[in-house]
Amino acid sequence: MAVTIHDVALLAGVNSSTVSRVINGKATITPDTKERVYAAMRELDYHPNSLARSLASGLSGAIGVVVNARDAEAFSNVFFSRSLFAIEQAAQARGYQVIIANGAQSRGGTIENLMKEHKVDGLILPPTTVKPALMETIGDFPYVVLGTPDTLRSETCWVDNNNEQGAEMAVRHLQKQGYQRIAYLGGHLKRGFTKRRIRGYQNANGGTEIILTTDGTAENAYMLAVGELKKAEHPDAFVCNDNLAAFGLLKACRELRLPVPREIGIVAFDNYPLAEYMDPPLTIVDIDTAMLGEQSVQLLFRRIENKVGNQQIMLSANLVIRASSERKAK
Numbered sequence: 001m002a003v004t005i006h007d008v009a010l011l012a013g014v015n016s017s018t019v020s021r022v023i024n025g026k027a028t029i030t031p032d033t034k035e036r037v038y039a040a041m042r043e044l045d046y047h048p049n050s051l052a053r054s055l056a057s058g059l060s061g062a063i064g065v066v067v068n069a070r071d072a073e074a075f076s077n078v079f080f081s082r083s084l085f086a087i088e089q090a091a092q093a094r095g096y097q098v099i100i101a102n103g104a105q106s107r108g109g110t111i112e113n114l115m116k117e118h119k120v121d122g123l124i125l126p127p128t129t130v131k132p133a134l135m136e137t138i139g140d141f142p143y144v145v146l147g148t149p150d151t152l153r154s155e156t157c158w159v160d161n162n163n164e165q166g167a168e169m170a171v172r173h174l175q176k177q178g179y180q181r182i183a184y185l186g187g188h189l190k191r192g193f194t195k196r197r198i199r200g201y202q203n204a205n206g207g208t209e210i211i212l213t214t215d216g217t218a219e220n221a222y223m224l225a226v227g228e229l230k231k232a233e234h235p236d237a238f239v240c241n242d243n244l245a246a247f248g249l250l251k252a253c254r255e256l257r258l259p260v261p262r263e264i265g266i267v268a269f270d271n272y273p274l275a276e277y278m279d280p281p282l283t284i285v286d287i288d289t290a291m292l293g294e295q296s297v298q299l300l301f302r303r304i305e306n307k308v309g310n311q312q313i314m315l316s317a318n319l320v321i322r323a324s325s326e327r328k329a330k
Contacts, residue, residue, distance in 0.1 A: 003046045012040040023048045023095055024059070038093045048095050062097040063300060064120035066111060068128060083146065086293030087124065094301060096121075115141050122300045127192055130156055142303035144296045150192050157303065157310040159296045163193045163269075166285035166317030167200030170239045170267040173283070173319060175204075177327045179237035179265045183210035183228065186221055186245025194241055197269065201239055210235055214245060221248030229256050229264075237265035237325075243272035246282055246324075266324040280323035291315055 005023075009016040014033060022029050022037040029037075040046070048061070065087060084100075091098050099120055103110025111134065114120045122142035130149035135156065145158035167184075174182050184201045187194035194213075202209060212228060214220040221244060228234055229252055240246040246268035250260065258264050260280055267283045268275065275282040295313055302308045 003044045005046075005048075007044055008037065008040045008046050011044060012036040038095075041095065042093065059121045059304075060118055061095065062099050062120045063091055063122045063124065063297070064099045064101055064114045065124045066101050066103050066114075066126060066129065068102065068126060080289070082289040083293035083296075086290040087297050090294045090297035112137060122304045124296055124300060127158070142300060144300045144303065146292065146296050148192060148196070153312065155310065157299065157312070159292060159299060159313040159315070161193075161287045161289070161292055161315045162317050163196040163287070164200035164203070166269060166287065166319075167197040167239060168204040169317060169319045170269075170283075170285050171201055171204035173321065174237045174239070174265050174267060174325060177237075177261075177265055177325055179327070181208055181210070181233070181235045182237045182239065182265075183212060183235035184241070185212045185225060185238045185249060186214045186216075186241030188216060189213050197239075197241060214241075214248075216244065218244040218248040218251075221245040222251045223248075225249045225252035226256065229253070229258060236263065238267075240266060240268035242270050243268050243275055243282070243284075246275075247278070250278065261324055261327050265327060267319075268324075271320060276322060278324070283322045283325035284320050286318040286320050288315060288318070 005019050006016050009019045012019065012033075014037065018029065018033065019037050022034055065084065088098050099114070101110045101114060111123065111125075111129070114123065115138070122144070123138075125143055125145050127145055127147040127149040130145055130152055132152065135152060143157060145156055146160075148158055148160040149156055171182055182201075182205055184198055187197065189195060189198075198211060201211075210228065212221075212224045214224060221240075225238075225248060238246075238249055240249060246266055249264075249266060253260050253264050260266055267285065269285045269287060271284045271286045275284050292315060295315065299308070299311060299313065
């Protein structure tokens with residue numbers, strides 16, 4: 001027998017009308033009651049009739065996630081997948097579907113169609129879309145930018161991880177371990193988060209700056225690291241933009257017989273699944289991309305419900321210390 005709204009109400013300990021109001025977002029319901037209703041829906045595998053809900057509420061029951069499919073590196077990496085999975089989970093908990101659309105480079109096109117054809121009730125956008133013309137087109141339509149835009153930061157609504165803070169934490173940790181000549185390795189300068197990480201590195205590193213940007217591959221990081229480590233006054237520590245840069249650096253250190261962490265200290269951004277199994281295990285700046293996705297959806301729903309205007313949320317970074325940066329006492 002199919003699960004009904006009455007079954008959900010019985011399990012949640014509320015009236016059927018309360019379940020209906022939670023599903024349709026039509027009235028103010030306490031967070032505790034909402035969570036009980038959503039939990040009951042999940043437990044019973046209850047899925048509201050999207051057509052009926054749309055007719056009753058004027059909402060589509062879907063949110064759109066706009067991506068740039070031509071940016072293969074950003075679109076296919078494991079951290080985007082984690083964000084997207086968290087977005088899916090948070091949306092489903094509210095009885096919403098997620099529509100993924102390719103249109104990050106378009107002024108209107110995909111984004112305008114999603115809005116004007118009422119296919120979605122809100123949008124999650126990449127920072128590259130934040131241009132004055134598109135923001136004017138979007139107007140009051142609910143949206144959240146997944147990341148810090150390079151322009152219109154105070155005029156737009158976004159959620160991001162604090163990459164600048166993370167880089168500062170990495171440098172200061174290495175300094176406390178006794179490393180003095182700290183370099184930055186990896187990352188495309190065209191990417192906003194790389195720029196912010198480098199800025200954090202510069203803020204904490206004082207006078208000495210060695211910045212080696214790569215093409216994003218471990219092999220390129222390896223070649224740049226070999227060239228730098230062969231110099232008479234080479235770095236004794238590196239902050240790596242990502243795990244691929246760290247993998248290339250570890251290969252260079254092994255080839256040049258520079259033991260990690262005794263001679264070279266390493267801290268990398270992003271807690272890649274294999275980071276703790278490297279030799280030695282990598283100290284990392286943990287950027288919680290799942291939390292990024294979840295917070296983006298929660299903020300978007302508050303905007304759909306007309307509870308907030310433009311907000312900017314910066315999530316704190318976390319340093320996970322492992323052997324690659326713990327210098328042994330001589």
